[in-house]
Amino acid sequence: MEIFNSMTRKKETFVPLKEGEVKMYCCGPTVYNFIHVGNARPIIVFDVLRRYLEYRGYKVTFVQNFTDVDDKIIKRSLEEGISAAEVAEKYIKEYFTDAQGLGVRPATIQPKATENIAQIIDLVQTLIDKGYAYESGGDVYYRTLKFKGYGKLSHQPIDDLMSGARIEVNDIKENPLDFALWKAAKPSEPYWESPWGKGRPGWHIECSAMSNRYLGKTIDIHCGGQDLEFPHHENEIAQSEAANGCEFVRYWMHNGFINIDNHKMSKSLNNFFTVREAAADYGYETIRFFMLSAQYRSPINYSAESLNQSKAALDRLYTAADNLRFIEKNGAERDMSASEKAFADTFQNYRDRFDAAMDDDLNTADAIGVLFELVRAVNIETAPEKSPSRAFGKACSDMLHEFTNVIGLLCNEKSDDLDAKVEELIARRQAARKAKNFAEADRIRDELKAQGIILEDTPAGVKWHKG
């Protein structure tokens, strides 16, 4: 598999440190609010990466953290009149509601910064001992100029970074580029005891500490949004490599932004939609489809038109899956015919092309193209006039789901429970149709429609799907 490595700015063949195993870390949300649609992109994209690596046989250890102590959380706690810990707890819960809706599997480990204070303090102390950090008025800062590779991820010459930061006036730092590892507690702020007095960790040090604790000194993949490249990931490299004396990350992956009216969606610009709002309008899974309809590094524009197109495309997928489910249950009771077997023999071609697309730096747009080519072929081969067999329906269904499981689509399919209720109403409507009582037939159809069930009359019988 080829991965575009932000560090080298090239696609590189992915070779894990240990054969058959992948250690990956993804920067998780700061839990002070509902996540917005922009936040959802890395969550979805790197969930697909994790699924694909597992599909290819790797044992994946995936760590995604929660930043649950931070200025914004403290601010929020004052606004809401509850403790910072309660704010964090509340929005972690909301995060999981959204993540589950989006079809995102829980990471292997989802640590919180506040569960790792001892590790963070140790790491800060190590950096002080090695001369890479210094205490100043209860704060501890990283001595940026001391780390030779500073700027290597963002490819920024250190002089340019310096000039950009020049305007900052701060007497307690040796250099404007130095960043906080530990912040002294102000009155009424949450704090932990440390060798430098009461305080709390800076943002960047958390990820270094947790990555090291749960995955080790060198990991295979570290991912996040492009805006984390500098300074967050740059700082992580400086911290981890200075402390451990070895390479921190083999492959850096950064996803592109979601735009609104061609401008970055962000909380600071206040032009964002929360996932909760978007899901109310289009459904969670439509958001997931939308995110995967373009390659993860390219910017995508969030608009009603795009989301509606994604919803329509997703419906086509559901229709196909429903048809196959129908055939599995009601198809011809016989072995697969010669032509059915011949078609099943072509599955490997689709698989090869799907894998090739995903191997190419997770080209989900291309992979979805293959998926839809499969859908059309399956629709043709399972047309009612061909009286497809149940075995064939299952074979096609399995193939379809092999792909949709990798990209995490089709996670809201029908249940057997619902089947029974709907089937009964369908039977009553069929009786009415047979008696040419179309008024009653249409009434039942409307009744089901009101419950979100859409009927379709086909030569092979009445099918239905969730609208």
Next chain:
RNA sequence: GGCGACAUAGCCAAGUGGUAAGGCGUGGGCCUGCAAAGCCCUGAUGCCCCAGUUCAAAUCUGGGUGUCGCCUCCA
């Protein structure tokens, strides 16, 4: 100012040297009690512009134009 990304049909979006995937939408058709779905046909002689390299370029090179991002908390 420094660094970087992108520009493909009405819309979304693949395609990095060999003659334009896929989805949405439009129009027509088959099928149907009607509808829906599905299938077939339809759609860029063309890939922002101008040069150049090549037997061959959306794909490579040079120069433009336009849009966006990072350099500050941010996915």
